[in-house]
Structure formats: C-alpha cells, structure tokens
Amino acid sequence: MAEDDNNEPWEHDLEDPEPFHHEASGSSHGRGRGTPALYGVMAEFDNPSVLVAAARRTYQEGYRRINGYSPYPIEELSEAIGFKGMTLPLIVLIGGIVGGLGGFFMQYWMEVINYPLNVGGKPYNSWPAFIPITFECTVLCAAFAAVLGMLMLNKLPQPYHPVFNAPNFALATRDRFFLVIEANDPKFIHREVLQFMGTLGARDVSDVEV
Amino acid sequence: MTSASYTAPPGVKRLQQRALVVGVVFTILFAVGLVLDRAQFFHSYLLAFAFWGGISIGSLALLMLQHLTGGGWGLVIRRVLEAATRTLPLVLILFVPIVVGAHWIYRWTDAAEIAKHPTLTEKAKYLNLPFFTIRAAIYFAIWLLLAFFLNRWSKLQDETANREFTKRMRVLSGPGMVLFVFTVTFASIDWFMSLDPEWSSTIFGFLFVGAWSLSALAFVIAVMAMLSKTEPMNKVVAQLHFHDLGKLLLALVMLWSYFAFSQFLIIWSGNLPEEIRWYLPRTRGGWGAVALAVVILHFALPFLFLLSRSLKRNASKLAIVAILILVMRLFDYLWMIAPAYTGEHFHLSWMDFVGPIGIGGLWLAAFAGALSKRALIPINDPLYETVLEQRHAHAGH
Incomplete structure (x- = not known):
C-alpha cells in the first residue's frame, strides 16, 4: 500500500471551501450549537x-x-465493508420461481383446462411446447424482481x-x-x-x- | 517475481506418469475388444474420441475467446488451454483408427446399403470415404495451424516481452473463431450426425460447438482447482477468477441446453418420420433413462448449483460441479453415438468405459507433458500486472 502523502485529517487543501473545526466532542451529537447534525x-x-x-x-x-x-x-x-447481500439474490430467485411456475401453469390451464384443442394429435399437456414460454416468464419475472428489489433495498429513488x-x-x-x-x-x-x-x-x- | 517461479508443480509430472500407466494398461485392454467385437470397439472408440478430442478442440475455442475478450480469468487459464491445444497432434493420430474402421462405424461406407436407400445414393456424393478423409484433413489443418500460431506467439511473448504478439494473437483469434465454428459444424456432421445418414438436423453443429467448449471449460476448471492449491498458482489465482469461470460455465451449460432442447423441440413438434426416428430409440427404455439423467445431471443440477455465488467462488466445490458436467458429457456422447449401433435395445458395453479411460490416460499424459513444459502464467502479457494487483487487493492486509 503506497502511503505517499501522510495527510493528517486536520490538514486541508487550500481549495477546501470550508475548513472544518475538529472538536473534541465525545459523540456525534452536541458538536456545539448551531452546527448541523x-x-x-x-x-x-x-x-x-x-x-x-x-x-x-x-x-x-x-x-x-x-x-x-x-x-x-x-x-x-x-466484501471489505462486510456487505453480505443475500437479500437481493433471494428476491430474484423467488421472482424466477414464481415466473416459471406461473408461465408453465398459465399454459397448462389454457391448453388442458380452459380451452383444450387438439394440435397435430399431440396430448393436451404438450410440455415441451410450454418450455420456451416458461423460460421467458422465468427470466421476465426474475429481471423485474431484480430491478424492483434493488430499488426497494436501496430506498431509491432518493432525491x-x-x-x-x-x-x-x-x-x-x-x-x-x-x-x-x-x-x-x-x-x-x-x-x-x-x-x-x-x-x-x-x-x-x-x-x-x- | 521471476518467470522461474511459475514452473509447473511436481504434481503435474506425477499426473503425467500415472495417466500414462493407466492409459497404456486400459488401451491394451481396450484393444482386446478389437478382436472380440469389432463394430462395438469402433463405436466405443468414436465415443472416446468425441470426449477427449472434444476437450482439445474446445480448448482452442476458449483460447481464442479469451484473447478476444481479455480479462484476468483468461490470463490465468491461458497456459492450461494452450497445453490442451498442443495435444491436437495426438488427436490427429487418434483420428486415424476412425478412418481405418469407418466401415464398422458408418453405414454410408457400405455399397449394399447405399444401393438400398435412395437418399444414401444421393448423399454418397458427399458422404464417401475419400472425401470424408480429405475434409477431416482440412479441419485438422485449420485447427493445428491456429493452435501452432497461438502457442508460438505466446511463447515469443514470454521470451521477448514484445507487445506486438499480444496484438497478433488477438487479430488471429477473430477470424479463427469464425473458422472454428465452420470446421466444428462440418466435423460434427461428418463424424457424428452421419452415424444415422438419413437423418439431419441443422443445429447439430452448434450443439457440438457448445458441447466441446463446455467440456473444455469444465476440464480447465478442474485443472485450475488442482493447480491453485499449490505453488506457484496460489500466488496468482484468486476467488474472483473462479467466480468468473463459474459464471462462464453456467453460461455454457445454458447455451448447450438451449441448443439441445431447440433440436428436440423442433423435431418433436414437426413429428416427421425421417426426423423423429433419431429420437425414438433415444427417448425410450434404457436410452430414455440416460436422456433423463443427462437432463437432470447435465442441466438441472449444475444450473441450480451454479446460481450460487459462494459455490462459484469456492474452487473445490466448483471443480466438483465441473467434473459432474464432464462425466455427463461422456454420457451425452454415449446417448448420441451408441443407439446408432444398438438401436432401441439398450446395451452398455464394457468397452464404452474402458475405451474412454484408456484414450483418456494417453491424452492426459500428453496434456500434462505439454503443461509442464512452459511457465503457468504468461508474465509478459499486458494484463499480468493488473491480475497481480487484483490478487493483492483481494488478499489485502
């Protein structure tokens, strides 16, 4: 680690607009009256x-x-600041699972229960044909969960x-x-x-x- | 740090000796099969060739890929990839028995068969042994040339520290990648799709581009996990490199699954007699069970495991997933090749296991020999300092 300039915290650059006054206060509060929190x-x-x-x-x-x-x-x-970050992956995983199951059973419900239609003599539950849409729904919901979950966890937007x-x-x-x-x-x-x-x-x- | 400190650890030499012993013993055992059941022998031989040759050929793709993209993960695995591509001359020698035994492997070499089937009569203009051999020679010439120049310039870069070689390798890799996709497409049609000469699938070539790159990456991860345990690689390889390799492994698992499923979905939907015939024996009975095992152990499980960040950053755990994928690659090739010989009747021969182990021993010995000949890290690559810095920042203190 290069420690070329060993700046003391109370030494400030000249362009520093407001050289702060370091006070020997014992806590974050009570830095003297009139100073903002x-x-x-x-x-x-x-x-x-x-x-x-x-x-x-x-x-x-x-x-x-x-x-x-x-x-x-x-x-x-x-990793250095000890950030574990397990919440967002979990939100994305749940989003993906919900999307995948939702996508598959949406098609199952339509093709088998609501409006059974014989296509090329194939069974109503033609699962191989359901896979692409199941996959797309998984990705879509996981992506939404990722973006919205990120905004929520970061408390964004924050003016x-x-x-x-x-x-x-x-x-x-x-x-x-x-x-x-x-x-x-x-x-x-x-x-x-x-x-x-x-x-x-x-x-x-x-x-x-x- | 000097280049001398990056010589391969003694473990590599040990691997070479052990692999050679196993290879020679099992190849001799395998050769007994040549007397017992010649057709089975050559089908098992094609399986072993698809698996081990595929790792060499796939490594060439990854080598060009990392020259094009750059990045620390590419720098740390480059020498392993280069060593794997330097086994290509051996792969060429291993191809000779396929030409010699073509009559026992490919139906289209049989004049009586050709006469019986009008499609084969038409296809004979392309599918005939002399042209087959010429095409294979062209594929190998392209692969060997690409491997030769990439290895040579990498060596010169080590010796001269000339930045010119970095640029040359990158410039060759672009068109090299295009050539790679074309040659692998044609090679997989010639060597594997023509096992069922009346059947055709347009995505078959991409399936092998994905499969061979995937098996090469899984192999490299297993080797890196071994190397990173000891000097000198533990000084360079960091968790974040395994993390990157794990992400790429997940991407390739999904790419392969995408190709494999696309082929199945289209043929299943069309349900045409000349297409579905390929899947019928492979999705019923014993072969159906193999197909299910491939779906679960080659796609579903690795996919779920590789979602985990902590698993990707753990070299040993990632290596276990990589080895699982490698083993399943063998079963996937078996599932593609063997039913062409056995048909719907499920039959595993002892040669399907002894063959890949024997050829694998010889291949691994050649690989370990190549790996121990050069420094494990290209220290004159412009990226080298960055990688060390990353490692340093990561180790901290």
Whole structure:
C-alpha cells in the first residue's frame, strides 16, 4: 500500500471551501450549537486498492455502518465493508420461481383446462411446447424482481442524500474513491473516527453534514 | 517475481506418469475388444474420441475467446488451454483408427446399403470415404495451424516481452473463431450426425460447438482447482477468477441446453418420420433413462448449483460441479453415438468405459507433458500486472 502523502485529517487543501473545526466532542451529537447534525466522516482516496485496504481495516476495527463510493464497481469492496447481500439474490430467485411456475401453469390451464384443442394429435399437456414460454416468464419475472428489489433495498429513488455534502464528492464519478463511517455506527466517537481515518492513507478526511 | 517461479508443480509430472500407466494398461485392454467385437470397439472408440478430442478442440475455442475478450480469468487459464491445444497432434493420430474402421462405424461406407436407400445414393456424393478423409484433413489443418500460431506467439511473448504478439494473437483469434465454428459444424456432421445418414438436423453443429467448449471449460476448471492449491498458482489465482469461470460455465451449460432442447423441440413438434426416428430409440427404455439423467445431471443440477455465488467462488466445490458436467458429457456422447449401433435395445458395453479411460490416460499424459513444459502464467502479457494487483487487493492486509 503506497502511503505517499501522510495527510493528517486536520490538514486541508487550500481549495477546501470550508475548513472544518475538529472538536473534541465525545459523540456525534452536541458538536456545539448551531452546527448541523453529523451524517458521518468521509475519507477521500486516490486509488482503489488504498480504498479497499482502508475499508478492510475499518471493518476490522469494528465499525459496521460504513460505505464505499467509487467511479466503477470494485469486486472486493463490498466484501471489505462486510456487505453480505443475500437479500437481493433471494428476491430474484423467488421472482424466477414464481415466473416459471406461473408461465408453465398459465399454459397448462389454457391448453388442458380452459380451452383444450387438439394440435397435430399431440396430448393436451404438450410440455415441451410450454418450455420456451416458461423460460421467458422465468427470466421476465426474475429481471423485474431484480430491478424492483434493488430499488426497494436501496430506498431509491432518493432525491437527497447527505454524502453529496462532502467536498469533492462529485469526483466519485470520475477518479476519486470515498469511504464513509456513518454517525449512527454504534462505535462512532467523532474524535476517534477522525483520528482513525487519518491513518488510512487518505488524501483528505472531512465531516459530512446531514 | 521471476518467470522461474511459475514452473509447473511436481504434481503435474506425477499426473503425467500415472495417466500414462493407466492409459497404456486400459488401451491394451481396450484393444482386446478389437478382436472380440469389432463394430462395438469402433463405436466405443468414436465415443472416446468425441470426449477427449472434444476437450482439445474446445480448448482452442476458449483460447481464442479469451484473447478476444481479455480479462484476468483468461490470463490465468491461458497456459492450461494452450497445453490442451498442443495435444491436437495426438488427436490427429487418434483420428486415424476412425478412418481405418469407418466401415464398422458408418453405414454410408457400405455399397449394399447405399444401393438400398435412395437418399444414401444421393448423399454418397458427399458422404464417401475419400472425401470424408480429405475434409477431416482440412479441419485438422485449420485447427493445428491456429493452435501452432497461438502457442508460438505466446511463447515469443514470454521470451521477448514484445507487445506486438499480444496484438497478433488477438487479430488471429477473430477470424479463427469464425473458422472454428465452420470446421466444428462440418466435423460434427461428418463424424457424428452421419452415424444415422438419413437423418439431419441443422443445429447439430452448434450443439457440438457448445458441447466441446463446455467440456473444455469444465476440464480447465478442474485443472485450475488442482493447480491453485499449490505453488506457484496460489500466488496468482484468486476467488474472483473462479467466480468468473463459474459464471462462464453456467453460461455454457445454458447455451448447450438451449441448443439441445431447440433440436428436440423442433423435431418433436414437426413429428416427421425421417426426423423423429433419431429420437425414438433415444427417448425410450434404457436410452430414455440416460436422456433423463443427462437432463437432470447435465442441466438441472449444475444450473441450480451454479446460481450460487459462494459455490462459484469456492474452487473445490466448483471443480466438483465441473467434473459432474464432464462425466455427463461422456454420457451425452454415449446417448448420441451408441443407439446408432444398438438401436432401441439398450446395451452398455464394457468397452464404452474402458475405451474412454484408456484414450483418456494417453491424452492426459500428453496434456500434462505439454503443461509442464512452459511457465503457468504468461508474465509478459499486458494484463499480468493488473491480475497481480487484483490478487493483492483481494488478499489485502
């Protein structure tokens, strides 16, 4: 891991619009009157491997409400932040099974029960002919379950999200990599989080307001 | 890391020796069948050839595929694929007995049969032994040339680190892929479809393109699972490579199933006497049971297993699924080839098992010999650093 610039979290770039004041408060609350509530602390990285290593260390440190942001999918990142992600596959599987059974028995009901028709002397339940539509219905329902389930689990659409308050966060769609520890993490102590994130090799660490 | 650290582990040499012993013993045993029942011997021989030759020929397709697509999964399996394509000269030698024994395998070589059936009389212009041999020579020439250049340039890339070879391999792979599909289509019609010379199916060639690529991939996954356990491959191969290979395996299982089912659905729907005759003996009695086993163990079970992400990321479990698919490939070839000889009467010969084991031993010995001759990773490939980085990020700490 290249630790070329050993930025302290309280050292800020000049272009940083609002140098934040690091306070020695013991929790996410009570950062002084007038300051907005804290969403979390965001670290900014230059390359994906540093981000993955940082995420892995953060998880090992015991933080659980963490999230990573990058311009493209990083295979190891979700595993590094301890993301299990078993819900969506289950939703897709159920969607697929419902679609498959629905597709098959829709045809069965039509061809055998509702309107039996002799086609070429074949049995009413001509299952080989049902397979293509069964397959199509499986894929269709699984795909719908995937898209709708993803939107539901991500709580999308969401017109406002606090992470966009972080400085330079727009670069997360270009060439920067971000890691956030959310303030609702059970282990979140503002000063400790700032100090810890300063040791991760980030180019910048900053507070994110709600 | 130096290239010296990527020499094949001693396990490969051990595999070569053991395979050679098994191969020689079982081939001698198999040769006894030549005296006992010549027609059965040659049908079992064709089965063994379809299975092992198919892995060599399918590996050529995967080798060109990974040159065209790029990606870490392709880099880590490239040397295994190359070693499998370097067994093609052996596959050519293994083809000779099929030409010699053609009279015991193919009805269209029999003048009396041709005279009896007007379709065969017409088809004799194409289906005759001299032209059959010339066509086979053309297929092998194309495959051997493709394998020769891809192996040679890969070796030169190792030696010179010249990026030019990466480009050359990619440029050859595009048209190579087209040639591959055409040659395999014609070869499968010549070698397997003509077992029932009055029957025809237009998707038959694609069925073999899918089947041979699938068996090659399943074989490569089994080999990679073995190699990734020890030095030096455990330093390079990561879970995510097995994940990618598992996804490709699922895709090929579905592609093969799609081709196989399409052929069945169309012929079953049409229900024409000259077409359905191929399926009648193969869907009744003992052969029907084999067909059901192929549907369940070659499609349904692997499909369900391969949906699981954690299974695809686990080398040993993925290898078990791959080996199941390989075994079922053998039964699928058996199901296609044997009824042409036995008809509706279900009959398994001891030669159907001794043959593939004997030929397989010889083939595996040649493969392991080829694999141990070169470094297991092409370290001068532009992708090499990326793959190491992925591995590093994955291992972490």
